Amino acid sequence: MLFHSSYQFQRDQLILSVERQAAFIGSMLPEHESLQLDLATPLFDNIKAMLLLLEHQGLANAYALGVKQGAQLVIPLHAEEELAGLAKMVALSGETDAYGEALRRGVKGESGSLVARDFRDQWVLVAYAPLGTAGAALIGRVDLLEMAKPFAQTGLLVLILALVLIFVSARFFRRVTQPLLEQHQHSESRYRNLLDNMADCVAVYDCVEGGENFLIVDVNKAAEQFHGVEREQISGQQISEALPRVAKSGLSAALRRVWESGESEFVSLTYSDGSGRARWVENFIYRLGSGEVVVIYSDLTEQRQKEAQLKRSEHLLRSIVDATPDWIFIKDASFKYLFANRSFAEAVGHKPDSVIGKTDEDLGFPPEIVSGDAANGIRGFRKDDVDVLGGKRIHNPYDPATYQDGSFHIFDTHKIPLRDSTGKVYGVLAVARDITALNRAMGDLKVNEARLTLAEAIAHMGHWSWDIKHNKLFWSEEVFRIFGVVPGGFDSTYEAFLNFVHEEDRALVKLKFNAHLEENQPFSVDHRIVWRNGTVRWIHQEAELDRDADGFPDQMLGVVIDITDRKLAEQSLVEERNFLQHVINGISDPLRVIDQEMGVMLMNGAALDQSVERGDCEGKATCYQSCQGMKPLCDEYPDGMPACPLKRVIKTKQPQTETHLITLDDGEQRTYESSFSPLLNEEKIMYGVVETSRDITEHLGLQARLQEQDDHVVQLTYLDQLTGLPNRLLFMDRLRQGLSISRRDNRSLAVLYIDLDRFKQINESFGHEFGDLILQDVARRLQGQLREGDTLARFSGDEFVAVTGNLGQPEHAGILAQKLLQGFDEPFFVKDQKFYVTASIGVSIFPQDGQDPEALMREANTALFQAKDEGRNSFQFYRDEMTVQAFEHVLMENNLRNALMEQQFEIYYQPQVSFDTGEVVGAEALIRWNFPEMGMVSPANFIPLAEDTGLILPIGEWVTRTTCQQIVDWLKRGIPVPRIAINLSPKQFNDKHLLENIIRILDETGCPSEQIEFEVTEGQIMERSERAIGVLEALRKNGITVAIDDFGTGYSSLSQLKQLPLNKLKIDHSFVRDLPDDMDSRAIAEAIIGMGRSLGLSVTAEGIENQAQAEFLQSAGCTQAQGFLYQRPVPAAEFEKFLLDSQADLCLSTPVPGAPD
Structure with missing residues (x-):
């Protein structure tokens, strides 16, 4: 029967569990019964000894009992799973594999062992022996590869197990029974063949002198060849005499340790072979039960050399990978890093080894970088990794990442899948190149190309290149203009160029080209070209030749200048x-x-x-x-x-x-x-x-005339035609020179960005001729405040920029800025008109605010915006937080542009009541911005921005239309609606389409004109009084009343007011705030009320917050009141309720609950 772990020993008895009917020593055993046999008999002594030895050595992992029954060898079919196939084959088919052959030999009375492949196609060692004379046999099986796993590193696994088991089986069976002697001799012969056919060296030693020395018992052919000796020469000799260099290598000590402890060892030693060369040898030393020590060793010198070479190659490869500035890393399928080079590790603040096992999140990459941000065009690491793990190759030319210091960088990343031997993807290999500087350089290149195009257009000079090998010509835009052809109308070849050359000059041009290409003569030539319309032009060309590595012409780079005017001269x-x-x-x-x-x-x-x-x-x-x-x-x-x-x-x-x-x-x-x-x-x-x-x-x-022409060309190229000041091109060159000198002398330098305040209104009101004369005067005043070495330039419109160097202290730039502002204190006189102009200045300082011209210009411009935001007519030094404020300004402008489309604006209404009756006689429409991200935004924060950007025109039209629509809705529902006042901004008031827009809205909405009142500021009317009178007359003719808002803050006079078609004056809240205690405010309020009474105008006081203010104004003769005392500005629904509630009983002296006192 078959069994593996189902045997047990109890009180000197071997209990064998038998399943299925089987013949055993001539007896029939029923199924599921046990047979108890006396272990004292020699037969079962053999069985016990065999099993115990195999179990103790850990060598056998399956046993089998077989019984001869008639002409068949019977083995139970129900057995261990590992041998189920064996039992079936032998019992049913009679085939003879390793197990069948061993059982057949054992039943015949033979004993021994064999090595072969079994039914699983696995290498096994099978030992066999007969059990008595009843035709029964016992076998033991060892899986050689299974036993080899703990010793896989030696490369000698199967041979070691085979050798040991052969020794065990041969010596064991020799002691078990004398009748097996012949079989033993046969096994010895097979052992010798196996040993000598082994590729590794094998030596057997016997201990003598109590372990102090060892005799050589046996060696195989491989050992003979390694040591250059024959077995017969050294067998029986002590190792110290036969192989002294081997003994001194440390082998004798290792043999002694194994012999004394019984524990096998792996030992690496350096031997000398037969020729005396030192060799690196790997030894497996094992003690047999008989006391002999077996050494199986192999020459690993070449392997070690290859390993050393491999390590050197790996070190070189690692050094190369670590030396590259590119990021190189590998991730596994769970997105953990398996490898990272030094560039990547240092960028994320780690060492290469500490990156292993971490994820992108562990390394601190932001979520939008890891997972992507579609809104900002970021695909994300994870999406690319998932695609690569799916088998794709990914190229991401815009792959953002952050360094450990928080800086933002752009990478050009390639990712490919890593596959195992089966083709399965197990990881991601990535190479990423930091192209941040390249992107920035490309941006600068585009700017420089634009500047070059502009300069070429100004100077009538273009540049070209000729790819000689491919016969491709590249022309700049100015070259196309010089040749009178559009880019699409040119074949871009040398022959196409020659077709433009005047036929009388063509031979000369060819000669010049050939002399330059073949003889390296300088290429400089004047010749004529003929436009397709027949126009003849003169050009001058110069070029340089580039040659390839072999010295052949590669390309020519040249310039072309239109010299027609010069040639005519x-x-x-x-x-x-x-x-x-x-x-x-x-x-x-x-x-x-x-x-x-x-x-x-x-x-x-x-x-x-x-x-x-x-x-x-x-x-x-x-x-x-x-x-x-x-x-x-x-x-x-x-x-x-x-x-x-x-x-x-x-x-x-x-x-x-x-x-x-x-x-x-x-x-x-x-x-x-x-x-x-x-x-x-x-x-x-x-x-x-x-x-x-x-x-x-x-x-x-x-x-002199030619020089004047040259000077004129220079002036067109480098000077502003209106003021004669340097233009942007010349200024930037001067700024670069100033920076070079400042760096050399370790001195500060300042850039002052100057912008005239509200200068656009002068141009719009009086025309550009007036504006140009003022700009010329501004240039003279600014230039007069600068030192001889300073540079002042006009950039565009009303923008000037000054650079001043050699500053002892950065604060000196502030002194200069103040002097420049003082130059605007005196009025400007143009054609008998007097103008007051102010300016705002932004200042940046080298080196703290920037190291290059572009940075200094950018920061000065940012400081200029800050000066504008803080009220104009001032200067500001650049501060780091201004960049954030500038960003918020741009963000606010962008959101303001979307506010109309997204219906974020809302109209609030604040009532105006009669001092005499307490009735609601009017209301003011006030716009509010309900910004989803910031809440309710005050008009003071966005109206100036809307005015500056021109958005005030569509916003103002929306306010007018929405107010008219609301009035019509109230009227249709029978709600008593007072006249509603709408504010007109300066830009609206100056809009030439103002009147037609208002009439169109009234017609489209059906709103009665008498329900509308427009409020304009005193300053708006006084700036262009003649036009203002015309606009106000037109409004009044259409039944619309007009009020002057914030009256008292401007410079109008009684004589001027008499000429204006007005209906109402509104006292500014700044004069109401301190009433009745402040005497100046009392006098101003009484004067305005008196002026309004004398002109027959109603007077409304705005900003009334307490009863004392109301009582004073009423006693002074003010007719109408507006302020928190009566009602705060409220949405349309609340204002409607207010109208209904206060229709008949609102009293002047009764404050609204919750209003401030």
């Missing part, structure tokens, strides 16, 4: 020179020959014509100036060098050239260039001076 000059040349050839240049005594020896007619009086100089010793008609006569220079060029030639014997003016008889002055050369005889002795002169007046004039 030169052509005119040539024609003029040709004309003059003909004249000169006819009359020749003036010529004189003068001797060394300054006497005139000879002169031609032209020279005679130049003399003061013909013949006066000839034959007389007279000076050069007198002959040329110049006064006074020249004297010698203080250093002794004569001033007269004739005398200088006589003294130095060197040629001289002089340019001088000659006044003709008619008073005209001409410029002559005279040359003076020594007159030598054949012996080289000087005996006179030859003087020639020519009139260069026209030539100098032409040069």
Whole structure:
């Protein structure tokens, strides 16, 4: 029968559980019975010894009993799962595998062992022996690979187990029974064949001298070859004598340890082989039950060398990976890091090893970076990782991440899946390159390209490149303009370019190109081109050639300049020179020959014509100036060098050239260039001076005109045409120069960004001609406050920028800013009109606010916005928090643009009551912004922004339309509605479409015009009084009343007010606030009320908060009241309820519950 762990020993008896009917030692055993056999018999002694030995050694993992019955070998079918297949095969088919063969031999009376593959295709060692003479046998099975697992690192697993088990089986069966001797000898032969066929070295040692030495019992062929000896030579010798270098390597000590402890060991030692070379050897040492010690060893020198090489390669690879600035990392399927290079680890604040096992969240990456943020275009790490784990290769060119210091960076990331040997994806390999600086550089490049395009357009100069190998031409925008062609209409080849070249110049251009390509001659050429409409233009081209690594032409880079105007001027000059040349050839240049005594020896007619009086100089010793008609006569220079060029030639014997003016008889002055050369005889002795002169007046004039043209080009390129100040291009160049000097001298530098306050209103009211004259005066005033080395530029419109360097203290920039503001204290006078203009200034300081021009300009502009927000007519230094405020300003503007579409505005109404009757006689419509993210926003926070951005026009139209619609709704429902006042902003009031918009809204809504009142400020009317009168007259003609809001805060006079078609004055709340105690406020309020009474206007006081204020105003003759004392501004529904509740019983003296006193 089969059993593995179902046997047990009790009181010297072996109990075998038997299942299924089976023959055992000639007897039949019924199913599920047990047979108790006396263990004292020799037969079962063998069984007990076999089982105990196998169990003790841990070598057998299955046992089997077989019984011969008739012609068959019977084994129970119900057995251990591991041997179920064996039982079935042997019993039913009679096939002979390893187990069947072992049982057959055992039943025949044989004993021994064999190594073969079993029915599972696994290598096994099977030991077998007969049980008595009844035709029964016992076998034991060992899975060699299963037993090899604890020793997998040696590479000798199967061989060790085979060797040990062969020893065990052979020695055990030799002691068990004498009749097995022949079988033992047969096993010994098979053992020797197995041993000698092993690739690893095997040696068997026996202990002598109490463990002090060891005899060599046996070695296999591999050991013989390794040591260069034969078995017969060393068998029986002590290891210290036969293999002394091996013994000294430490093997003897290891043998002694194993022999004494009985515990097997793995030992790595360095042996010397037969040739004396040191070899790295891995040893497995095992003690047999008989006391012998077996050593199985293999030469791992090449393996160790390969491992060392592999480690060096791994170290080199790791060094390369760690040296790259790119991020390289690997994640597993649960998004944990398996590997990270140094660049990645340091960026997230870790060492490479400490990253292992962590997730993106553990490393501190924000949730929007890990999981993505679709609103901001961020895909997220996790989505890419999931796609890669699904088998995709991912390229994310915009992959944001944050460093450990919180800085935001952009990466270009590639991710690929990692697969195991079966092709299953088990991880993600990523390589990410930080392209933050590249993105920034690309942005700067686009800006620079735009600037270059602008500069080229201004200078009429373009640039081009020619890819010679692919014959592709690139032209800048200005080149296309110069050639009179649009980009899509050009073939972008060298041949297409030649088609534009004038046919008479084409050969020259080809020659220049070829000489540059083949002989490296400089490429510079003037030639004509012909536009497709036949227009001929002149251009100048210069280029440089780049060659590839092999020295072949690769590409040319060049510039082209439109020189048509210059060529026309030169052509005119040539024609003029040709004309003059003909004249000169006819009359020749003036010529004189003068001797060394300054006497005139000879002169031609032209020279005679130049003399003061013909013949006066000839034959007389007279000076050069007198002959040329110049006064006074020249004297010698203080250093002794004569001033007269004739005398200088006589003294130095060197040629001289002089340019001088000659006044003709008619008073005209001409410029002559005279040359003076020594007159030598054949012996080289000087005996006179030859003087020639020519009139260069026209030539100098032409040069002056050309210089003026060049100066004009420079002015167009670098100067503002209106003010003559440097423009943005020149200013930025000056700023860069100033920064270089400041860095060198370790000094501060300041940028002052200047913007005129509300200058747009001047342009809109009086026209750009007035505005330009004021800008010119502003430029003069600002320039007058700056030092000689400072630079002032006009950037655009009403924006100026100044840079001042060499500051001792940054605070000195504040002193300069204050001086600049003081320059606006005096009014500006333009065409008999007086204007007051103020400015706001933002200041940034190098180096604390920025290191480059762009940063300083940006921060100064941010400070300028702060100065604007704090009331204008002031300056502000840049502070870091301003960047946040500027962002909030932009955010507020963006949200304001969406507020109308998203219906976030609401109209509140505040009643106006009669002092006399207490009735509600009017109301003011006030806009409120219910911003979802910030709650209710005060008009003071968004109306100025709406005014600046122009959004006030659509917002104002919405207020008017919504108010009219509400009035119509109340009227239809029978609710008594008083006149509703609507505020008009300055931009609305100045809008030329104001009146038609109001009439259109009244018509579309059906609102009666007498229900509407418009409030305008005193300042709005006074700024453009003539236009204001026209607008107010038109409103009144259409039945609309008009009130002056915030009256008393402007500069209007009684005479001006008389001319205005008004209905009401409103006393500003600033004059009501301190009533009745403040005497100044009392006087102002009484004056306004008196002025309104004299003009026949009703007067409304706004901002009334207590009874004392109301009583004073009523006693002073004020007609209407508005303020918290009566009602706060409320939504339409609450105001409707207020109207109904207070229709007949509202009393002036009865405050609203909850109102402040």
